Amino acid sequence: MKSAFLIVPVLVALTVAAPARGGVRATGEPGPAPRAGPLAAPVSLSIRSVRTLKAHLAEVRQARKARVAIRLDDSRLRFLLATSSCNPVGVSAHAEARTLRLRLRPDHDFCEQVLRLVDVVVTLSRPVLRSNALTRVAVTYAPLHVACSAGATCRRPRPVRLRLIWPRI
16 A cells, blocks of 8 residues: 555656656647758659749748748748749759759740749659758749840859748747
8 A cells, every 4th residue: 555655656756757858849849850961862853733822012021031942841842933924834853962953934935024923832743851951942943945146145044042941830
């Protein structure tokens, strides 16, 4: 009988002390993201879908301050992109070291050269965003062919460099 009275306080003390040590976290509480080095080998991907929405004014103001891409889940990310009047379509994706490179093009050749910002959600073929290895996104938006005049030199479009962030819930 005395041993039962001794065991109960010890069990209560252990259950109270375990969460206080920090080893156990509540289910809704975000923990620190795992640290990872760059990707060991380049990864070729394909773009499954590109969805565009009209960008809100608050997001446009925020994009002026910090150019970021937001990781939505293991294979989806979201960012603002300056485009012509046509919607972007995915061409290719490639992950190497710490950078995910995305190549997008207009959905047809007869686009007006009206600059607009769109909210883009890209879905990749594999879950490469699962780890913290990728920290940057380079997005190139240009037609597949570049029409140049006979005397002019053609310049390749420069990619837009974005920082990849993990949202805290």
